[in-house]
Amino acid sequence: MQELRRSGYYRGIRIISKCLLHLVLIVLGILMVFPFIWMILSSFKPSLEVISVDFHLIPKTWTLRNYQRVFDELNITRGYVNSIIVSTSITFFVLLTATASGFLFAKLRFKGRDVLFFIVLASVMVPPQIVLIPLYILINKLHWINTYQGLIFPFMINAFGVFLMRQFIVNIPNDLIEAARIDGASDFKIYSSVILPLVRSPIAVLGILIYLWSWDEFLWPLVVVNQNEMMTLPILLSHFFKAEGGYPGESMAATTLVIGPVLIVYVFFQRHFVRGLSMTGLKG
Amino acid sequence: MVLKKKQKPISLFILVIALAVLVYYAMISIWPFVYNIFLTFRKTDLIISNKFIGLRNYRFLIDDPIFYKALLHNGLYLGVLVAFGIGTSLIFAALIYKTKGIARKVYTAMFFTPVVTSMVAVSLVWRLLYFPKVGLFATIMSKLFSVNNEKLTFLQDPSIALICIIIMDTWKDTGIRTVILLAGMDEIPDFLYEAAKIEGASQLEQFFRITIPLLRPQLIFIAAIYSINALRVYVPVYMMTGTPPGGPAHSTQVLALQMYMEAFHGLRFGYGATISMVIFVILLGLVLLEIKAFQQKWEY
Numbered sequence: 291m292q293e294l295r296r297s298g299y300y301r302g303i304r305i306i307s308k309c310l311l312h313l314v315l316i317v318l319g320i321l322m323v324f325p326f327i328w329m330i331l332s333s334f335k336p337s338l339e340v341i342s343v344d345f346h347l348i349p350k351t352w353t354l355r356n357y358q359r360v361f362d363e364l365n366i367t368r369g370y371v372n373s374i375i376v377s378t379s380i381t382f383f384v385l386l387t388a389t390a391s392g393f394l395f396a397k398l399r400f401k402g403r404d405v406l407f408f409i410v411l412a413s414v415m416v417p418p419q420i421v422l423i424p425l426y427i428l429i430n431k432l433h434w435i436n437t438y439q440g441l442i443f444p445f446m447i448n449a450f451g452v453f454l455m456r457q458f459i460v461n462i463p464n465d466l467i468e469a470a471r472i473d474g475a476s477d478f479k480i481y482s483s484v485i486l487p488l489v490r491s492p493i494a495v496l497g498i499l500i501y502l503w504s505w506d507e508f509l510w511p512l513v514v515v516n517q518n519e520m521m522t523l524p525i526l527l528s529h530f531f532k533a534e535g536g537y538p539g540e541s542m543a544a545t546t547l548v549i550g551p552v553l554i555v556y557v558f559f560q561r562h563f564v565r566g567l568s569m570t571g572l573k574g
Numbered sequence: 575m576v577l578k579k580k581q582k583p584i585s586l587f588i589l590v591i592a593l594a595v596l597v598y599y600a601m602i603s604i605w606p607f608v609y610n611i612f613l614t615f616r617k618t619d620l621i622i623s624n625k626f627i628g629l630r631n632y633r634f635l636i637d638d639p640i641f642y643k644a645l646l647h648n649g650l651y652l653g654v655l656v657a658f659g660i661g662t663s664l665i666f667a668a669l670i671y672k673t674k675g676i677a678r679k680v681y682t683a684m685f686f687t688p689v690v691t692s693m694v695a696v697s698l699v700w701r702l703l704y705f706p707k708v709g710l711f712a713t714i715m716s717k718l719f720s721v722n723n724e725k726l727t728f729l730q731d732p733s734i735a736l737i738c739i740i741i742m743d744t745w746k747d748t749g750i751r752t753v754i755l756l757a758g759m760d761e762i763p764d765f766l767y768e769a770a771k772i773e774g775a776s777q778l779e780q781f782f783r784i785t786i787p788l789l790r791p792q793l794i795f796i797a798a799i800y801s802i803n804a805l806r807v808y809v810p811v812y813m814m815t816g817t818p819p820g821g822p823a824h825s826t827q828v829l830a831l832q833m834y835m836e837a838f839h840g841l842r843f844g845y846g847a848t849i850s851m852v853i854f855v856i857l858l859g860l861v862l863l864e865i866k867a868f869q870q871k872w873e874y
Contacts, residue, residue, distance in 0.1 A: 424606035
């Protein structure tokens with residue numbers, strides 16, 4: 291009898307602590323996404339309402355004026371086009387070079403392979419700041435300032451991507467490659483018809499990562515572009531920082547337009563994002 | 575009978591890819607690195623003046639009070655971001671660890687959301703949240719703690735501006751650290767906790783005696799990544815502080831920002847290159863330290 295009461299007592303405590311745990315996590319989770327909720331709702335408020343002592347989350351008067359002004363005056367459509375062209379090209383080149391050189395470093399033998407691999411790995415150690423000025427000089431000499439080539443060129447091979455793909459390709463059994471070779475396949479044929487189909491899922495993960503990184507890239511486009519019509523989205527957004535907190539409604543509309551697509555894609559492919567980004571943690 | 579292995583001729587594929595990688599890295603990594611060192615001995619605006627000045631950039635650096643401020647701020651950024659970041663993520667991971675199924679996925683997804691968004695954009699959002707006196711944070715704080723909101727200027731207050739930026743930075747990447755720690759916690763075998771429970775260890779004791787020591791590889795990894803990030807931090811400071819960035823009164827100045835401003839706004843490319851060398855040297859030291867920490871064998 292007493293034991294029964296005790297177990298009921300413990301179960302009660304367990305249920306209460308479980309509820310408490312979920313309550314804490316729900317509050318923390320909402321706090322984590324709150325800035326985005328605030329951003330989206332603020333983008334529909336008139337500027338005077340965004341920053342006011344009288345706080346209310348839901349707009350009192352809904353308006354689309356902020357979005358209209360962002361499209362008319364900031365030319366954000368062009369920013370989208372630029373960002374999509376640049377990010378898509380970078381992702382394409384990175385996937386191509388990462389799989390090809392991953393295959394090269396994992397399975398093919400030639401003189402100087404280890405030295406070359408060391409160069410690729412060592413480049414991770416060089417911070418972007420140290421190559422910034424010389425690269426700017428190089429792009430300037432090539433007359434690639436304010437061009438897509440200039441925006442894309444420094445990111446065509448990604449050392450992390452090469453390393454990641456090498457890790458996956460190393461694990462492909464050599465028998466598969468040898469069998470193809472006996473059938474008379476060239477290295478290129480092996481790459482395109484044996485290796486590529488086998489690394490489809492790391493390609494998807496790397497693709498998401500590179501797209502995200504190039505979509506957010508800030509320092510290089512800031513240096514290499516000074517004409518409005520060549521600016522990528524992050525550079526267009528940076529115009530607002532000069533406004534010293536002016537145009538709050540418009541700036542929230544613009545950030546919503548920049549973050550929005552990423553958030554929508556994230557909601558659908560959430561697992562890939564989490565897996566990919568924490569892989570940079572676990573494998574990098 | 576020993577068969578001699580025939581040296582295979584190098585295929586076109588190897589030749590093309592290896593050469594492409596070599597030429598590319600020579601162009602975007604090796605040459606710029608060497609050229610950057612060369613630049614530190616010159617005074618150049620890349621247009622008119624370009625002359626050799628020996629070690630004068632380095633001598634100027636040693637006497638530059640803003641450089642020391644930036645260095646100090648990077649150190650502070652590193653310390654707070656790593657300590658505060660690991661502390662919060664550990665708590666969040668320990669909480670999420672106790673949940674299961676759908677709930678766990680939803681919490682992870684919520685915590686992870688800021689990680690996937692662009693730093694430039696979230697900096698703008700937080701800048702408005704930090705809006706002095708009448709912004710959202712100021713309003714909430716003045717209501718909750720009945721502080722005079724005239725005093726709550728956040729990013730315009732030199733004594734707390736940097737901390738405000740670090741808090742934002744910590745928030746942004748909490749999700750990824752939590753996921754890494756959570757994955758580590760899942761790998762810890764249950765029997766360790768069972769054994770501890772039999773011996774009468776409390777939950778807190780189990781956390782400090784079992785969970786944290788076994789998470790050492792993940793913790794070292796996170797500390798490594800975020801100390802490197804803190805050293806190279808640039809975007810949030812640029813986006814969240816006034817014109818010129820790094821203010822008010824250089825209270826948020828960091829090395830990467832100073833380097834950018836000197837080179838591309840002050841047109842002192844030689845001096846900018848010199849500051850970037852400092853970033854590189856500290857980074858190299860950090861990485862060597864971290865490799866050592868990784869290699870060390872730990873016994874329990």
